[in-house]
Amino acid sequence: MTEAGNTGRAFWALLRRDFQLVIRNRGEWLQPLFFLMVVVSLFPLGLGPGPNLLARIAPGVIWIGALLASILSLDALFRSDFEDGSLEQLVISGQPLSLLLSAKLLAHWLVTGVPIVLLCPLLGLWMNLPGDALPVLIASLLLGTPILTLIGGIGAALTVGLRRGGQLLSLLVLPLLVPELILATSAVTSVADGLNAAGHLLWLAVLLILAVTLAPFACAAAVRISVS
């Protein structure tokens, strides 16, 4: 078996392992979704059920909910692996750490990001989002949630060994995610205003490419610091 083949096998093995671990621990992937539903449902309760107001704030509310839900789930991304020592094993395995962590991040996105995207038609219905804005919201979430996982992964790796890591994680990561929030919500709003959203979505895609190429390396450096 060649070296590259080994790395590929390690990637898939880790992806499968993480995916199965999270899927079998139902609370871990269901809780952020329930959290998202509860947060979004609080807005009509707090601001009144006026359909026009809800339609106007819908993209922002759903996106902020998605942001908070994925930060909430990120806290657990490396924690159990850190505690039982498997994170250290990944570091010393001899395979490129950034690639192995990419597998973990991909698994995390599959079990948190994708359900959020699947949930958003329901949330759009609750928030009275116009029908033609829904595909753009879905597209923005498809492009944006991987960025949340990737950048959040850096924060999760930095805070993994800490006692109050979760609180700190949101303080570290949320300011870094301002551009995604702005681009995604203005994409959805521009469709509601009758404009074309392609520009915003393309910029979001640019940020996704940037995050995919750079974040795994930062994540690997952060893990090395945390396990040292």
Next chain:
Amino acid sequence: MNPIVRFIHQTGSPAYFYRLSGRLIPWLWAAFVPLAAWGLIQGLFFAPTDYLQKETYRIIYIHVPSAWMSMMIYAVMAILGMIGLIWRIRIAELLAISCAPIGAAFTTVALITGALWGKPTWGTYWVWDARLTSELVLLFLYLGVMGLYAAIDEPRKAARAAALLAMVGLVNLPIIHFSVEWWNTLHQGQTIKLIGKSTIDTRMLVPLLVMAVATKFFFAANLLTRARNQLLHQDRRKRWTKAVLGGEPGIGEAAS
């Protein structure tokens, strides 16, 4: 040995850095005080009054240098952090982490003076304008770096983690800046340009530039002082510290 390499090795030694910075700090203060005094007196009393904003504009002699420093210090912090991470130079890590509170302070000053200026000029203390918002996000980034450093017990690990976060922030800052700018802008356009003619009167500009230079000295003096104190605190049980502090016995034991 190559003199540059020797300089880096020497400054990397805690005792050498302590002595060198101790010699530098008085000179930095000596440069700051007259520059700041001249700049402030010129700016607040002798620079011509603005025809539109009247006397209110004079707050720029604090506001603009602080805003410049807030951004520059973040870059300095990230670069020092990178040096510390790559070459494992402890002094660079210490300097990087010492940048954060100073930068956060400058950011706060820029935000507060901006708010005070905004009330008479825009009619409100705060608007969600692009520059104000990105300055606020910058403050959050500083707080994140400081929070992460404070949360990790082991000082060197904490400094490395904070340095990495600062680097991630530095990559993100231009993206944040442009996305926020796109989102909403109200702040007046730049009047001082590196390229092309500045649209500001020279008598107004010179004190401002002097203040900008003065704040650099202020930053350097503060940075070295903070780093020295951190170093003494971390090394309080080491022999060189006891030698430096005049051999007071039991200084480390008392501190912990």
